[in-house]
Structure formats: C-alpha cells, structure tokens
Amino acid sequence: MMSFAPTGQVLEDVAARIAARSGELRREYLARLEEVRRSHPPRRKLSCGNLAHAAAACSAHEKMPVATGSVPNLGIVTSYNDMLSAHQPFATYPDLIKEEARTRGATAQVAGGVPAMCDGVTQGQPGMELSLFSRDVIAMSTAISLSHNVFDAALMLGVCDKIVPGLVMGALSCGHLPTVFVPAGPMPTGLSNDEKTRVRQAYASGEVGRDALLASEMKSYHAPGTCTFYGTANSNQMMMEIMGLHVPGAAFVPPGTPLRDALTRAAVRLSVDAVRAPQGVRGIGERLGPKAFVNAIVGLHATGGSTNHLLHLVAMARAAGLVITWEDFSDLATVVPLLARIYPNGPADVNQFHGAGSIAFVIRALLRGGLLFREIETVAGHDLAAYAREPWLDSGRLAYRDVADEPLEPSILRTIDNPFQANGGLALLTGNLGRAVVKTSAVRSDRLALTAPARVFESQEQFMEAFKANQFDRDVVIVVRQQGPKANGMPELHSLMPALGVLENRGLRVSLLTDGRLSGASGKILSALHVTPEAESGGPIGLIQDGDLITIDAATGRLELAVDAARLMARVPARSNSAAATASLGRDLFSVFRASVGRADLGAATFWSEVA
Incomplete structure (x- = not known):
C-alpha cells in the first residue's frame, strides 16, 4: 500500500x-x-416598450408576470x-x-x-x-x-x-x-477504449483500411x-x-x-x-x-x-x-x-x-x-x-x-491512503525553452523523462508525411510548433497520437513538444504541451533545429534545450504560414482574435490585458 x-x-x-x-x-x-x-435591477428600469417586447411571445398567463417582475x-x-x-x-x-x-x-x-x-x-x-x-x-x-x-x-x-x-x-x-x-x-458505453486505440494504431500503420477504422469509430461514438x-x-x-x-x-x-x-x-x-x-x-x-x-x-x-x-x-x-x-x-x-x-x-x-x-x-x-x-x-x-x-x-x-465506504472497483477508484499515484495527474515544466504542461496520469512511470534529438515540424501534416515515409528509426523528441494561439488558434493535435503510439510500439522512445494542445484525451506519449512563449511570439521553441538535444522530464519539472544561449540567439526564428490560418472555413473572421489573444499560461483569452 x-x-x-x-x-x-x-x-x-x-x-x-x-x-x-x-x-x-x-x-x-x-x-x-x-x-x-x-x-440595474432586473426589469425594474425597463420602459413599458422594453417590457412589452420581452413578454410579447409569452403565453397569456405569463405576459404580465414577466412584464411586471412579480x-x-x-x-x-x-x-x-x-x-x-x-x-x-x-x-x-x-x-x-x-x-x-x-x-x-x-x-x-x-x-x-x-x-x-x-x-x-x-x-x-x-x-x-x-x-x-x-x-x-x-x-x-x-x-x-x-x-x-x-x-x-x-x-x-x-x-x-x-x-x-x-x-x-x-x-x-x-x-x-x-x-x-x-x-x-x-x-x-460503446466499443472499449483499448480496442478503439488498437484500431486507430492499426490504421496508422497500414494494417487495416478506412472501412475498419470508420466502423470502430462509429461503435465508439454512437x-x-x-x-x-x-x-x-x-x-x-x-x-x-x-x-x-x-x-x-x-x-x-x-x-x-x-x-x-x-x-x-x-x-x-x-x-x-x-x-x-x-x-x-x-x-x-x-x-x-x-x-x-x-x-x-x-x-x-x-x-x-x-x-x-x-x-x-x-x-x-x-x-x-x-x-x-x-x-x-x-x-x-x-x-x-x-x-x-x-x-x-x-x-x-x-x-x-x-x-x-x-x-x-x-x-x-x-x-x-x-x-x-x-x-x-x-x-x-x-x-x-x-x-x-x-x-x-x-x-x-x-x-x-x-456512497460505499470502499470503492466498488479498485481498478477505477481508490481512497486517499491507497492512491494510484501520490501526486496529481498534471505537471509543470520550466527551463530555457519556457514553460509547458504534461499530463502525467496517463504516462507510465518509466516514461516520464526523455532526452533525445529533436525532429522539427511546422505542422501536423509535415509530421504525418515523415511518419508515412518511415523516417523514424531512433529515439526522438517530435517538435510541432507554430500551433500556439497567436499562430493559428492553438488547435488540438490528436491526429498525431496513433502514429506516435505506433513508434513506441516499435520500441522507440518518443516524446512530443508543442505550443499547441492535446487536451484531456492526451495519450500515453510523454507530451510537453502549451509551450510558452509560443513560436509566433518569438519563443525559443521557434529556434530549435533538427538534431538538437532536448530533455523533457516530468518527474523533475525540466524542459531544456542543450544549445548554449549565444548560439541559439544567432539562429533565424521559424516563420508561421499565416495565410493558411485565414484560407477557409471562417478562419479569416478570427484575425482579430489571433492578434489580441494572450499567452497560454494566462488563459489564452482575448478580453483582458495580460496579468502575470
């Protein structure tokens, strides 16, 4: 215990x-x-015309109560x-x-x-x-x-x-x-989560086709x-x-x-x-x-x-x-x-x-x-x-x-004196790459830290192209940047998870570093998320190059790039493809949001000046 x-x-x-x-x-x-x-007490200062509009669609016996505030x-x-x-x-x-x-x-x-x-x-x-x-x-x-x-x-x-x-x-x-x-x-409850994950990874590795994947997903969300x-x-x-x-x-x-x-x-x-x-x-x-x-x-x-x-x-x-x-x-x-x-x-x-x-x-x-x-x-x-x-x-x-004094199923729920782990399911990382968060509760205890060379991508699509071309044969920190709130609204990157899971199943040690999000469905891959400052704001993540050694250590809270500061600052920052963020499906209407949004660690909100 x-x-x-x-x-x-x-x-x-x-x-x-x-x-x-x-x-x-x-x-x-x-x-x-x-x-x-x-x-401004409700209804008390509204004019008769205001009140008539508010009650116009009410039923006959509700019109006057709504209008009078009784x-x-x-x-x-x-x-x-x-x-x-x-x-x-x-x-x-x-x-x-x-x-x-x-x-x-x-x-x-x-x-x-x-x-x-x-x-x-x-x-x-x-x-x-x-x-x-x-x-x-x-x-x-x-x-x-x-x-x-x-x-x-x-x-x-x-x-x-x-x-x-x-x-x-x-x-x-x-x-x-x-x-x-x-x-x-x-x-x-539909298809088990383990089976859903298995089919997703099988599809990512080409073992099953789209028909099998669609059938699995429709049994899960049904x-x-x-x-x-x-x-x-x-x-x-x-x-x-x-x-x-x-x-x-x-x-x-x-x-x-x-x-x-x-x-x-x-x-x-x-x-x-x-x-x-x-x-x-x-x-x-x-x-x-x-x-x-x-x-x-x-x-x-x-x-x-x-x-x-x-x-x-x-x-x-x-x-x-x-x-x-x-x-x-x-x-x-x-x-x-x-x-x-x-x-x-x-x-x-x-x-x-x-x-x-x-x-x-x-x-x-x-x-x-x-x-x-x-x-x-x-x-x-x-x-x-x-x-x-x-x-x-x-x-x-x-x-x-x-409720029962003891959990009805100890594989799902535990008491304070017998928890699944002694500390919470989230960790804060800090270092010369800025700040990030990790969902530790889904990661095996022997997978909470990794030091490995970086492989850098500017989009999910770039990574998937490299994955399909079988370009990964060693331990790696996958860096996917230009995914922060200012760059493109900070999308979730779940489409990466099946492919990253396939790489781990092949025996590689893999981690993800991104200024984007994964949310509550963050899987078993060690993932440093919400990196702040983001690349679009000049954060160090925008200076990482292929082969740079990166340490992600959720146990000690470290997020480090093994490149000295002078050499790092001499590099040219990565640039975002801002045109892609306004190309279609309503994204052009949100340029004011991208321009005014605050940092991830301050809530990534558009309403307020940043308060640290």
Whole structure:
C-alpha cells in the first residue's frame, strides 16, 4: 500500500496567495456586481416598450408576470444543436424547465443560444483552429443573451470542451445573477477504449483500411450524450460539481432518464430559491472565490483531468477578478493524489467510473483527507459535503444516499491512503525553452523523462508525411510548433497520437513538444504541451533545429534545450504560414482574435490585458 500524508496547508497557502495576488482586481469586480444590482435591477428600469417586447411571445398567463417582475424569471442559455451528441439532449430541456418553473410560481425563457462546435469533428481539420477561440465567442454570446436584463437567475445548458468554460466566463460577466449549470450526461458505453486505440494504431500503420477504422469509430461514438472518455468535456462536469455549480450528483447521470429529468427540475427549484433567498441574492460571481477555484484544481489532479483546464481555469478565474497561475496547479499537484483511472488514464470510461462511485466518492475521499475546502458557497448551500452523496429516485422523488465506504472497483477508484499515484495527474515544466504542461496520469512511470534529438515540424501534416515515409528509426523528441494561439488558434493535435503510439510500439522512445494542445484525451506519449512563449511570439521553441538535444522530464519539472544561449540567439526564428490560418472555413473572421489573444499560461483569452 502506498503511504500518503495528506495536508490542507498547501490548499490554504494557495488560496491565500490567489486572494492576495488578485487584490484590487477582485475588489473592483465585486464592486461592479453590487453596482449593477443597485443601478440595474432586473426589469425594474425597463420602459413599458422594453417590457412589452420581452413578454410579447409569452403565453397569456405569463405576459404580465414577466412584464411586471412579480415572479422570478429564469433565463436559459443553451448550447443545443443536434449535430453534437453531447448537446442534442438539450432539445427537451426548455419545456421541462418552463413547466417546473410554473409549479414553483416562476417563469422561464430561453435567453439565447451559444455555438457548440465539436472537437471530435474538427480534429486534424481547418475548423480546429477556431476551437479555442469559440470559448470566448461563447462567453460573449452568453453575455449578449443575459444583456436584456429581464432575468433574475440563469440556467446554463452546456457540457463540452470550450462550451462550459465559455458559459462560466459569460455568466461571470453578469455575475450578480444566481446561476446553475445543467448538464446532459454521457452516452452509453460503446466499443472499449483499448480496442478503439488498437484500431486507430492499426490504421496508422497500414494494417487495416478506412472501412475498419470508420466502423470502430462509429461503435465508439454512437448515441446522444457526452463522449465517454475522460477528456475536457467530462473534466468540465467534474469541475462544475466540485465548484458547486451543479445540482449535486448531476454530472454523469445518463440523458433521457427519469433521474436526469429530476435533477434538471431540481436545478429550477434551486434557481428560484436563490432569487427568493431571505438573506439576499448571491450571484455566481460572489460564490466563485479563490477556494472554489482551488477545489477545481484539486479535482483536476485527483481525477487526472484535461490539460485544457490549465488554460480554461485561468481564464474563468480572470473573469471573476481572480488571478491563478500554473504555479498554483504545480504546488497543489505535490499534495493531491491520483484517485481515479479513467481513459486515457486507464481502460474504464465515465459510465464505469460513475458506477464505481463517481465524483461523490472522490469528493468524500478528498474532504476526509483535508484536501478540499468544505465550506464554500454552492447552489445547494454552504457545505460541499452535499456533493459527496449520490442521487437516486425514492418513489419517483429525488433523494440522496451515501456512497460505499470502499470503492466498488479498485481498478477505477481508490481512497486517499491507497492512491494510484501520490501526486496529481498534471505537471509543470520550466527551463530555457519556457514553460509547458504534461499530463502525467496517463504516462507510465518509466516514461516520464526523455532526452533525445529533436525532429522539427511546422505542422501536423509535415509530421504525418515523415511518419508515412518511415523516417523514424531512433529515439526522438517530435517538435510541432507554430500551433500556439497567436499562430493559428492553438488547435488540438490528436491526429498525431496513433502514429506516435505506433513508434513506441516499435520500441522507440518518443516524446512530443508543442505550443499547441492535446487536451484531456492526451495519450500515453510523454507530451510537453502549451509551450510558452509560443513560436509566433518569438519563443525559443521557434529556434530549435533538427538534431538538437532536448530533455523533457516530468518527474523533475525540466524542459531544456542543450544549445548554449549565444548560439541559439544567432539562429533565424521559424516563420508561421499565416495565410493558411485565414484560407477557409471562417478562419479569416478570427484575425482579430489571433492578434489580441494572450499567452497560454494566462488563459489564452482575448478580453483582458495580460496579468502575470
């Protein structure tokens, strides 16, 4: 059994550091919320014409309540579309929410929709260059949806990668409103993750054809609901639970079930209760303080969550007037153990994780170990322990019960005193190449470090051409640069993973170094991601040449290029192909985003000046 001595002091130190670092920024943010609440109460200052427009499409018995403000009016912001499996279930939610609102003496209206693009569809395609920027578009769309100022509270319907962080950022721009996040749940388990990986690698090496690959993929992604691996989408749902923005236990209940409907109805009840709270309304901006964000980082480490959240959590916090850094992630990783093995950290999918005890088990374990702040404001109250129980239907009514004391499947979930590894699933690297992050939870312990010659590529396509030409016969650090936010929007590079896996299966030691992303589906290849400064901003990654010796060491946090500084600075930096980033599929409209986007370690956001 692995010994581990938990301590909450690091959590206290990090939260205090965030509060001190944020200082005036947070005070200004909270003052702005109070001023909006004072000077622009919902509907109170709207003209009769304004109100008539807002109520025009309502049913006869709802027109006057909406126009006069006599009852709470809930704004629904939805990411529904029926191309994206995770968001297709939201088609039925507005009617359910409106029905429940009526039973609670309230009204509800769809305030607006936000775009929800699918990284699974755009992987390796030009559209992926818009993926990260879509988060900021979603934030702006959310703000527009709520800008009519006719809502007393908001419900956010979203699940996937950039959608939930964008909804959080947008909601925080109207942070005076109580806000509940409402998920849809995962699709049923399909083809096993191990078999899916095997077929992908067989296709990459030419052993099977496209027909076999397509059949495999369609068995994996086959029904409404979230993809079942533990990528950014499902990491989002974990975070919404552990930050107290969900109805407790809502994250991984399947769509189209009575329990899912009961949880959605409960979101309405909690929203109405928040508006009618006798102690006064508390908005999402006031609820999400330093301790909530520390809890989110702890949950990310404990479950081996997505590297994308080293971008998204930083940006979400900044929207709340808080400044968190990659050092905060790194410090928390030293005390938070890995308690879950979910693909790509292990063979289980999120349905199996949910059946083994789910987030409730993880939260209870972390609370018992002093590794979460228990007393934080949540939509369900002031005690995170409410999220350490599992929901069920008792004679058709939503109820809660304790989870098992021991994990039902120790290959998926563990307790604090017997973790899968003693520290968190993410690591920060620093050195003369800048800063980068590694998802360590999916990498074998004997593969956490590599020193090898570089092979440099300016695109995924260049690497794939070299792979298909069998140009790799020795240990190598694959450098794929010009993939940062300023260069081309920082696309995910998942199309590299099957080929890199093939090289490792051939007995080579392989690592990836990139200023791009891989996200929660980062595989078993040691990958240094989000390299900052990026090549397009003059970062040292743009000076690497074929054959340079590079060290990537996730165990010690080193990221080093074995070239002396004088020789390095004499080199001519690599240049990006900026024309490719504006060639087609809407990318030309995002030049202003590429020009204004901030550094990866500051959240890669387009809204704010950089705050270190």
